[in-house]
Amino acid sequence: MASDRFQRRTDELDGIIGESVALREVIEIVQKVAPTNSAVMLRGESGTGKEVFANAIHALSPRSKKPFVALNCAALSSGVLESELFGHEKGAFTGAVSERAGRFELADGGTLLLDEIGEITPDFQSKLLRVIQEGEFERMGGIKTRKVNVRLICATNKHLEEAVMNGSFRSDLYYRINVITVALPPLRDRAGDIPLLAKHLLGKFNKENDSDRNFNPDALDLLSKCPFPGNVRELENCVRRTATLAQENKIMPSDFACAKDQCFSSRLWKGANPAPHFDIVTNGDPAAFESPGEKNRIVEYGRLMTALKKAGGNQAKASRILGKTTRQISYAVRQHGINLNEL
Template sequence: MHKRDLGCSGLYRISRVLITSASIESRLANVLNTLPALLPMRRGAIVVLTAEGELETTASSGVEHASSGARYIPAKAAIDKIVAKGAPLVVPDICKSDLFQDELQSILSGTGQVTFIGVPMKVDQETLGTLWIDRAKDGATRTQFEEEVRFLSMVANLAARAIRLHRHENRDGQPIVSEEVAREVSSADKELPESARQRPTRIDWIIGENPALKRLVESVKIVARTNSAVLLRGESGTGKEFFAKAIHELSPRRKKPFVKLNCAALSAGVLESELFGHEKGAFTGAISQRAGRFELADGGTLLLDEIGEISPAFQAKLLRVLQEGELERVGGTKTLKVDVRLICATNKDLEAAVAEGEFRADLYYRINVVPLFLPPLRERNGDIPRLARVFLDRFNKENNRDLAFTPAALDLLSKCNFPGNVRELENCVRRTATLACSATIVPSDFSCQNDQCFSSTLWKSAGQPLGGHTTSGLATGLGYPNGPGDLTVTPNLTDRELLISAMEKAGWVQAKAARILGLTPRQVGYALRRHRIQVKKI
């Protein structure tokens, strides 16, 4: 085993490599060339996230195919897990891990058992990439692994600071001398402005590498800097609340409250009390004064979910607060000033609601300053396995389990459309993990493979394979591509015709039509308004 030198001397050697005037690629390569003298390392690589969110091998040592370009990413599944969780990963024997099953031959290459150690490269909670090494399994103890992880984490963070400084240099066009690089490596970004040091730059709770999602995240970062009202639009289960939280956390208001309220299923009176507050004795049961959500969010951010469900009468009251920044509590006469950044969310077709007089046009223009459209999960190619692993890791931590997916299980998940989007995927993972009979989840563990999945039943009744697409785009357009469960599907049937057919079969009862189509009554109502279909009275 190589002689270990993981203290100050080892870090000093790494720092000396990073503060040279060589290119960033050369410096990172020299970091990897220095590590074998400090660790029993066989191979290793530094993998960096590009501006587009793609993984790119910037430096490597002993990795086959590295000369063919940065697109080849060894141990990619493990790297994805490290980046997604922002935490180190130790796999004592890669032969026993599903993360490496697709590339065991190239990794082992005639050696015995191999241990993998990977750590995130972080600066101020932002993960810029991953540093990983592997080595022959040598009976190292848990304490030794922990020592190596601590050392590699410090090395990775030093390298991450050098990378970020390099990016600042390229952006500003200003050379950074070696002395300043040395100060950056050793003083944790003291040269950056105060606001840049304190404001987070990565949204850890939004997971995915799909280009559409990446573009949305970049838009969120830009929008967060302002006080403009934002309207989050997308299907149910796409994570509108998480994006609202991201806007708040990335904004100058992040140290003030983030308050949220779901407007659906609340009467106008209850909604008014919830938002504006009430005075003692304002109505029966008002035994004390109560501040409303606007007051609680003063100086911060207020999320109004399901904004499309509020009544026309209350829309006028809400408009006044948004226009003037003033309100009175229910039963009160004192005018209160509030400073609130408003974020609204809906899956309703507000344009159709405005056209039909259900939603005030002036309120629509007030809340629709910056519209952001959240992509459904079925359009986020490649994100389902990544999300599924994150949800399973979360389940394992909460329940003290150690479950893992087989590649075949992840492949099956990838073929599902998940009409309920991320929320349904998480429920699927939790249900499967709860009922799993062994530590490894295989395709047969999923309820859809045992005729116990409602969505799967609808797909099969429409003559479609699991996760397949229906002949009509109606369900796909609304986020429920599982197809009609009790209709004879005609090829090339339009969305409008399929909806009318379902309504006629249901006697024009929206709830029955919803069951036929595999939708919710609210989504059927949305589709009827979008297609301008007049509901018949029978």
């Protein structure tokens, strides 16, 4: 089966772990996209694993034996970005004491990931458009035209459509790089994957540190209730911090920073004035909703609405997206007075 081959291959790439519907939908798209040369745009919040998925697309493509090269475009001036992507000749600028190949040359025959593509300056966009359209460029300070064959993957956590509308991003470049869009789900939309991810990340920690840490089931349950605004990256930080400071090999709920009121990242979602909270891990017990300040009641109303809209108002589908039971979703819908007919 193609999906079995995909699972075996992606299991070798750190980070693609999970069984949620949201993740499987992304995997299915990646399967279809990888064998082609179509440009791909990976969209998602920070920490959702855009480079990991770009690597997966490359690994599953006919270009897999050629280089995979990545560049984060954020905070790079037009001049630095030109040097990084196109390279430069000796003496092209102060400090250019030797010639240097750029990322396009290094990725020739393979795949180039341009992360934070929405950050590139308008004056550089026309130069990038040329190499995408024609497959050719000159190094900084050079006159020789060089040709490359590169599969381009771009990534962003910004709304590029708004940038196009306000004139800060070229529409022709937008259409060139946005052929296939892959929307990566935030971790809060795939909460059922958190235990699998946490175990995987703890396994990495154990291997790196020659340790034998493992999770108490209640500890995994606690992790599953956290929103993790920083997504997989934040989850990894949480696992590493807890594993480092835990008193025993068995990690307990009390070992987590949130149990000691030391989870400062929680301010990211608490300070954002989120929608009303509800806890869908209550098996329909109304008493569980009586205390708004109850610890771990951190699954927000917005998450339920996102899942329901994605599921077209189908509560059974929404329950699979969130990794919960239909009964739990049905109770939460009633609790918040959600009219499914309006979705």
